[in-house]
Amino acid sequence: MGGLGRFAALLVPALAFAQVALAQAPAPAPAVDTMPPPAAQSVQDQPGAQAAVARLAVSAQFASDRKPIRSGLNWRILSETADGSAPRIVARSADATPNFMLPPGNYIVHAAYGFASGTKRISLGSQGVNDQVQISAGALTLAGSIGDAPIPAGLLSFQVFVPLQGNSEGRLVTGEAKAGDLIRLPEGTYHVVSTYGDSNAIQRADVRVETGKVTDATLHHRAAKVTLKLVAAAGGEAFAGTAFSVLTPGGDVIREAIGAFPQVILAEGDYVLIARQEGQVYSRDFKVESGIDRDIEVLAK
Structure with a gap:
């Protein structure tokens, strides 16, 4: 065999051995990233962080005597904005403190504090703030009477005005006040209109509300309750x-009223009563005396 033939014969087994060695060799390990991990975000940088x-x-x-207000308060906290837009409410509370x-x-x-209020601008630092708001306000309670007899609260309504x-x-400050309600108001003079029943029994009075005090006002009515009847004879059965x-x-x-015997509260004075029944009209004059139902x-x- 020539020299070239002997070299080829030796090369073939060597290549075969190399292929077997490659097949048996373990696969190379994956590359490892040796770069350090990114730095952790600060609390301010993390989305949704507190x-x-x-x-x-x-x-x-x-405001008058610096006495604490222990009830009836409603608080709102508004944050100021850097862009000059309107402040927005960020917190509320009905607690006293x-x-x-x-x-x-x-x-x-x-x-x-009811219809009164106080406002204060506060700069809140990291150490916190404890502060007070002063309010020039008092309160008003209302009642009605005829002579010395109190009028039931359910028959009275009040309107409170600022002159x-x-x-x-x-x-008008409030048109829905009831007898016995505690009406919280800024210090000042108010005009009160009291209505007894739902017709013309009305009384008016000016009242003064002072800071830190409750003013009790009773308006004295001159009125009475009358029961209207159409009868065939005095003391007889009323027509329905x-x-x-x-x-x-x-x-x-x-x-105006419809029924057998409707009740009407009227102010003291003279009146005319007209009754209509089945096309017929009847009338009479009558007088209302205060306190006589x-x-x-x-x-x-």
């Missing part, structure tokens, strides 16, 4: 379905 907060403790006092946990910053504290420029009913009209002597309609009968004849 910012640091501080305690804002507030209370309210009457609430504690708010808020991020440090500038806030407007608003304390409402303006000689008009005693210049601005009768239509009644109560008028002043001048013809102004005060009250009675039947007013119209004879059907």
Whole structure:
């Protein structure tokens, strides 16, 4: 065999051995990233992370004597904005002395005491703030009577006005006050209108509300309750379905009612009663005396 033939014969087994060695060799391990891990984000950088907060403790006092207000308060905390837009409410409470946990910053504290209120601007730092709001306010309770007899609360309603420029009913503060309600108001003079029943038994009075005090006001009515009847004879059975009209002597309609014996509360004075029944009209004059409740009968004849 020539030299070239002997070299080829030796090369073939060597290649075969190399292929077997490669097949038996273990697969190489995956490459390992030796770069250090990224640094952890700060609390401020992490989305949704809770910012640091501080305690804002507030209370309210009457402006006159600095006595604490222990009930009837409603608090709103508004945050000031850097772009000059309107402040927004960030917290509320109805506690007398609430504690708010808020991020440090500038806030407007608003304390409402019924129809009165006080406002204060506060800068809240990381150490927290304990501050007071002063309110110039008092309270008013209302009642009604006829002589010495109190009128049941359910038969009374009140309107409270602020007089303006000689008009005693210049601005309505509340039109839904009931007897015995505690009405919290800014210090000042108010005009009160009391209505007994639902017709013309009305009384008016000016009352003064002082800071830190409760003013009890009783308005004295001169009125009575009358029961209207259409009868065939005095003291007889009342006709059902009768239509009644109560008028002043001048013809102004005060009250209208339908029934066998409707009850009407009227101010002291003179009246005309008209009764309509099955196409017939009957009338009589009558007088209301304060505190004397009675039947007013119209004879059907």
